[in-house]
Amino acid sequence: MSAGNAEQAVHDTGAAGGGAAATNDPTSPAELAALLASTGYLADDGLAMAGYLALRLRRPLFLEGDAGVGKTAFAAALAKATGAQLVRLQCYEGLDAAQALYDWDFPRQILHLRAAEAEGRKDLENGLYDRRFLIARPLLQALEQSPCVLLVDEVDRADDEFEAFLLEVLADAAVTIPELGRIEAKTPPLTILTSNRTREVHDALKRRCLYHWVEHPDVERETQILRTRLPDVAERLATQVASAARKMRELDLIKPPGVAESLDWAAALDTLGTTDLDKETAAATLGAVLKYREDIERVRATIQDIL
Incomplete structure (x- = not known):
């Protein structure tokens, strides 16, 4: 993985939680669903129930489902809806504890040593491991912020050792830094873990979490999502896009479209001034909703049935 991607993976921050009392504390799944809707996220009854129980029981929530169904967006919406701080840890193969937890700012430490040496101080190492030289990565950030939602995104991409x-x-909501001692969360973060099921996550991790499989929305709810996120898109077009996306998911595609792709497609069609989807326009814009040549060719061959 490139250094740039690694930096992005360990510096993404947002809203997350694990047991924090947030600004808005919903008293029912329906109230949580309403709070999420106010942020633009339309959760079905099952997901609203899972989120509510995670909040009330202070348990991590493990969300599994196809890519693009809104797992990551749910964590961000939950943080925004409850007034919590979001901290995101993007997982990838080779991610280790140092990249996820903390690191020392070596350049600043070297400057500190040089300054001490220039002043003629003999205790050159005094203050070398001061807290001001510690770079908090997402896991440490989540322990130190309250209320907080910690999003561990695509945990299935990480290695077994990181799990x-x-x-x-x-489990401990705490870490021990040898040079500084134990750092414990005043209020454990509410943790949302997501997986696209590229591999099975260990049972030991799942057992400590509430679990929910995030389904693709039905046509009606996907139409509502499109209209909420893209209010300028015509209602007829939103319905057509949602219906076509639903039919594509029933095909044996390499990568069926998720809601994220439906949003991209609807936005592309709206940019073209489309208000009523026809087969020529649909075929010409499939690159916005499908990401494999084989999938595009298959859908184009049956475009009349899709529409």
């Missing part, structure tokens, strides 16, 4: 480390951090 074991994550399990320990979540």
